[in-house]
Amino acid sequence: MSDIELPRLQSATGRWIVLATILGSSVASLDATVVNIALPRIGESLHTDVAGLQWTLNGYTLTLASFILLGGSLGDRLGRRKVFVWGIVAFAFASVLCGAATSIEMLVAARVLQGVAGAMLTPGSLALISSSIDQRDQGAAIGLWSGFGGLAGALGPFLGGWLIEVxxxxxxxxxxxxxxxxxxxxxxxxxxxxxxxxxxxxLDVPGACVVALALGALTFGLIDTMPLLVVSGILLLAVFVVIEMRSAHPLVPPSLFGSRVFTAANLVTFAVYAALGGVFFFLVLQLQLVAGYTPLMSGVATVPVTLIMLVLSAPAGRWAQVHGPHIPMTAGPLLAAAGLLLLLRVGPETVYLTDVLPGVLVFGLGLSVLVAPLTGAVLGAVPSSEAGIASGVNNAVARTAQLLAVAALPGLAGVSDGLGDPAAFGDGFVTAISICIGLLVTGAVLAAVLLRPARHAPTLDNVDCLLQCAVTGPAVAPPHETHDEK
Structure with a gap:
């Protein structure tokens, strides 16, 4: 612990620090949301099928989910600013490779590198605020980070859709x-x-490598329908569990799962974020391939989800702090599922105001009710000293769920070769969204059964400020120790 006085938020240095963290996290979150909108144009340009588009998303998510915990550990050990800057530079380099890709294989390889870079910069964003801003201003600084992150999420589809068209x-x-x-x-x-x-x-490098191999095998197996690889991935996950139980410095401390609330919250996270991964993969494709929307129109179509979350997530989080997460974590997924039922009407000759907007509004309302209480439950289930690693595990669970959903759903829906046949893709859309509805209902049932209606108030005073309104994954909380300067 150092006696060095940290800058206040009102100072020029404090504002520069917050700017760097906001821009850094926004670059990664914008890229994650905008790529979905570009998928039809990427498929047309690089002459790829649905599997190529799956890998365009999953190449990034695979390495991000595998190495995000290792990235946080690297920052704590080697220097948070250093690893954050490394991540930003690597992300820029990988982005250039993505933009210059002449084949789907080159694009996927660049996306894999982007995921590694994202794993270095994503955990460092909040960690830099907590270690570089005076403790009296950290709540306000994290609130700015969260608010501007939500604004970037709302503007991203509009800006991305416009850029793709122009x-x-x-x-x-x-x-x-x-x-x-x-x-x-x-x-x-x-x-x-x-x-x-x-x-x-x-560092738990063996654990990180084994979980990356496991998720890679599962992803390959699900996309290419190779049962042997799926089984290999499951076995490798079992090996990862053994490594974590025996490691003196595990990426995922087994002791975290001694908390019933933490375990339940992560089970709900897996079900809900698997549904989100499927929805945002299929909905944007359905709007462009079947309904005839432009990239800009399809991007703007989903903006109300982010806007509703931006307005309602904090009040929902505060309500859950007082009354407990049981009701919102049960009702939220059910509301989101109702929204998806309405979105089943999206098809040829879709009218936005009657066929898309009602479903998007109800879906966004459900996510707003759910996401903040879910984050609060995760943070409140562990001691404050373990908040950083607990939220990191929860983020990794969410990314893994999205990874596996995007890998499995096209095959289950029968649209692996459906880009050139709007009618076939439309039928597959109904199947895929129906599966997502089932996942959301499963999440609601898990919350209802495993989270008794008791108060599980988060132990972090600034938990409301940790909530960035994004559907790509829960925010990674900053470390508990905030003044360890070297």
Whole structure:
């Protein structure tokens, strides 16, 4: 613990620090949402089928989910600013490769590299605020980070859809470059370095590698319908569990799952975020391939989801802090499922105001009721000193669920070769969304059964400020120790 006085938020340095973290996290979140909108144009340009589009999303999610916990550990040990900057530079390099891709194989390889970079910069965003801003202003700083992150999520589909129409799908990747240059310059000049002196001296590299192999095998097996690979992935996950139980410095401390609430919240997370992964993969394709929407129109069509979450997530989180997460975590998925039932009407000659907007509004309302209480339940289930690793595990669970859903659903829906046949894809859309409805209902049942109606108030005073309104994954909370300067 150092006696170095940290800058206040009102100071120039404090504002620069918050700017760097907002831009850094926004680059990754914007890229994740906008790529979905570009999928039809990517498929047409690179002459790929649904499997190629699955890998365009899953190449990124695979490495992000596998290495995000390792990225947080690297920052604590080697320096949070250093690893954050490494991640930003690598993300920019990978973005250039994505934009220059001449084949789907090159694009997927670049997306894999993007995921590794994202795993380095995503955990560092909030960690930099908590270690670099005076403790009296951290709640306000994290609130700014969350609010502007939500705003970026709302603007992303609009900006991305417009860019795709005006400059082509490659522009959404090249746009990352000037943003990342600004982040690097600001971080190197204004953000102080910090480390955690209590961080493990060794990293759980074997665990990270085994879980990456496991998720890779599962993804390959599900996309290409190869049962042997699926079984291999499951066995490798079992090996990962054994490694974590025996490791002196595990990526995923088994002790976390000694909490019933933590275990239940992560089971709900898996079911709900698997549904979200499927919905946002299929809905944008359905709007463009079947309903005839442009990329801009399909992007704008889903903006109300983010806007509703931006307005209602914090009140929902505060309500859950007082009354417990049981009711919102049960009702939220059911409301979202009702929204998806309405979205089953999306098809040829779709009218936005009657066929799309009602479903989007109800779906967004359900997510708003659910997401903040879910985050609060995760953070409140563990001691405050373990909030960072607990939220990191929850984020990894959400990303893994989305990864597996995007890998499995096209095959289950029978649309693996459906890009050129709108009618066949439309039938597959109904099947896939119906499966997503089932996943949401499963999440509601899990919450109803496993989360008794008791108060599980989060132990972090600033938990409301940790809620970034994004559907790509829950925010990773900052570490508990906030003043460990080196």
């Amino acid at each position: 400059a082509g799908w490659r522009s959404i990747f090249f746009l990352n470059v000037p943003l990342t240059v600004v982040v690097v310059l600001v971080a190197l000049k204004h953000v102080p370095e910090s480390r955690d002196p209590k961080a493990a001296t060794r």
